Amino acid sequence: MKTEENQATVSDAQRPAAIDWRMLLVWTGMGVAVALLAFTAIIGEIIPPLIGFAVLYGIAVWLVRRGGKAGLIMMAVLSLLLLVSNSPFIIPALSVPASTVDFTMTGLLVVLALGNLVAAVAALRRSSSGAGARIAGRAIVALMLVVVAIAAVGRVTYESPVAQADDIQLTAADVEFSTDVIEASSGEVSVFVENNDAALHTFTVE
Incomplete structure (x- = not known):
């Protein structure tokens, strides 16, 4: 005796939409x-x-x-x-x-x-x-x-740098620097900038 199996089909409505x-x-x-x-x-x-x-x-x-x-x-x-x-x-x-x-x-x-x-x-x-x-x-x-x-x-x-004793320290917070003008004696000067914001800042010396 020969039997036929009905295969379940998925309708187009039930089929997940293909990404386009x-x-x-x-x-x-x-x-x-x-x-x-x-x-x-x-x-x-x-x-x-x-x-x-x-x-x-x-x-x-x-x-x-x-x-x-x-x-x-x-x-x-x-x-x-x-x-x-x-x-x-x-x-x-x-x-x-x-x-x-x-x-x-x-x-x-x-x-x-x-x-x-x-x-x-x-x-x-x-x-x-x-x-x-x-x-x-x-x-x-x-x-x-x-x-x-x-x-x-x-x-x-990443290893955070540490400020040295003679560094001029400047902080960036709330998208602003702690001061607009810094003063230093003549000669070689080191500036340590600490950024407390989530975004990067550009620090330039004019």
């Missing part, structure tokens, strides 16, 4: 907006350009979800503008892994913005939603984990 470039664009856009707001909150200083970018990314996410090309173009322009306009700050921040907050947040923002730009271009070119978007998504997550790992290693292995 638009979905990746939405997630990376939301990630950039959240990271910008988080960075602003952590350093405790309102930075209007970062807040503005976060709001614009939120609008772009809404436009992408509505469909059409407006959101895709807006995302591409925003990510390119974010990377180019902040390049003078990105390079120094990524060169100091021991500055945990600055390095981590900058690294995550760069990865998310680059991923967002790639997804926007791919979506505009109407690339297929298969392996390309999935691989890009996994690469973004992997790079974000690498950024966190490098920051952790940099923090653990």
Whole structure:
């Protein structure tokens, strides 16, 4: 006697939606907006350009979800503008892994913005939603984990310098230096700067 087994099939409605470039664009856009707001909150200083970018990314996410090309173009322009306009700050921040907050947040923002730009271009070119978007998504997550790992290693292995007896000591706190003018006798002078902020500061002698 021959029997036939009915194989259970999963309907299209029950099948999980495959990631496509638009979905990746939405997630990376939301990630950039959240990271910008988080960075602003952590350093405790309102930075209007970062807040503005976060709001614009939120609008772009809404436009992408509505469909059409407006959101895709807006995302591409925003990510390119974010990377180019902040390049003078990105390079120094990524060169100091021991500055945990600055390095981590900058690294995550760069990865998310680059991923967002790639997804926007791919979506505009109407690339297929298969392996390309999935691989890009996994690469973004992997790079974000690498950024966190490098920051952790940099923090653990960093040895803070100690002020010497003859050093002129200066403190940076709340995004300001403790004094605008320092005086010293002629000859060789050593200045010890203690940074109590989460972000890096540039100290120059004129």
